[in-house]
Amino acid sequence: MARRSTLAGGRSIAGSLAVHQPAIVIDAGAALLRIGVASEPRPRAVIPTPVALDPVRLVAVRGFRPTTSEWASLLAPVVDELLFRHVVVKTKEHPVVVCDSLLWPHELCEALAHALFEVASVPAVAFVPAPLLCVAATGFLTGLAVDVGFRETRVTPVAEQYPLVGRMRIAAIGATTVAARLRELLGAASSDGGGITDADVAAITDAELHDAVATLCFVAPRGADTTAMTGSATLDVAATRGVVRVSRRMLAEASEALFDGESDAADGRSLASVVLDTLLGCDVDVRPLVIRNIVVTGSLVGLPGLGARLDMEVRTLCREQDAYAALRPLLPDLALNAPACEPWAATWFGGAAVGGCGAACIAKWTIPQPSDEDAAVAGSGSTGEAVRSLDWSAVRDVEAAQEADGAARNADDPTGARAASFAS
Known part of the structure; x- marks a missing residue:
């Protein structure tokens, strides 16, 4: 479930991470990015998703898919802004949980891990599938x-x-489907003389239309007569510095695009x-x-x-x-269950649960590989022997791994002379 960051020189370890500070959780959607600290009940910031974290928009803008190194250079200023402007914590003490959409290119995950290690010096990164975190927000893993x-x-x-x-x-x-239906209904109302002109419809930007979908639209019960609905809402149009009155019937019929x-x-x-x-x-x-x-x-x-x-x-x-x-x-x-938080933050909340307790059963952490100098110091002792370390990415049972490691040591020293000299 976790990707290994080869560009960042990282290695994966399974199980909980021995850290004293809760993790930073990043949930990047197609429209909005949520970021915060795992010990808090909701994200600290909800901002528009940067283009560098949206592969669809990035490829549309650049015309081609970036390489890992190109993506890393694009993500460096993004990581700097996210962690040092919106979160404002000592990043060296906080690991990072990234809600992985499962459809991100491998190059993007590699580049993001590289940027987190190099720019923010975070101690560890975990890529956890977003669907799992969404389900985990209800308290279950299925x-x-x-x-x-x-x-x-x-x-x-x-x-x-x-x-x-x-x-x-x-x-x-999705939201773009509902927004497109709402624009069609507004255009039909302008042609029917419903108090809306073609100029008003043309002046409405896509961003304003999506805001109307998120704040004004609603879903009517199945079989409801939308033509009998009365009342209206106002939609602010920045281009004309005016407002457009949208009937409740339009707002309900626009949401029907999700079901028809x-x-x-x-x-x-x-x-x-x-x-x-x-x-x-x-x-x-x-x-x-x-x-x-x-x-x-x-x-x-x-x-x-x-x-x-x-x-x-x-x-x-x-x-x-x-x-x-x-x-x-x-x-x-069949049951639709609500998460233990606001539904729009369910994935982030699941990531906060993982980052707050380590969640050995869910997360695999990627930690930066030590430098050659540090490795030389750690690997050399007074006896000139290399220090043996367990490969945590290959095991889940810690006790079994320790027993296997002890058996390997006994095989290297069958007479027990090393243990006797240590005891003396």
């Missing part, structure tokens, strides 16, 4: 992580702390169908375990009514379509 993000939705089953990456499903349904599958990018899929397809792709012995702990997080998790509507859509679609007949006996056990 479940279904539903990340309704900025550009897409990722549904990942987690079984006994292991993300089943081969069963993960991704659909182009009519978006061009969605390819006929909805949130409910993606969840059911993921469950159907799991092994039959895993399905009853993950369906009991479905955790929703991401950019749109704050939409009022999203959880209740998703629960109803999943149950209805499973009953109506024969393709999901194998899942019908499991519907009584």
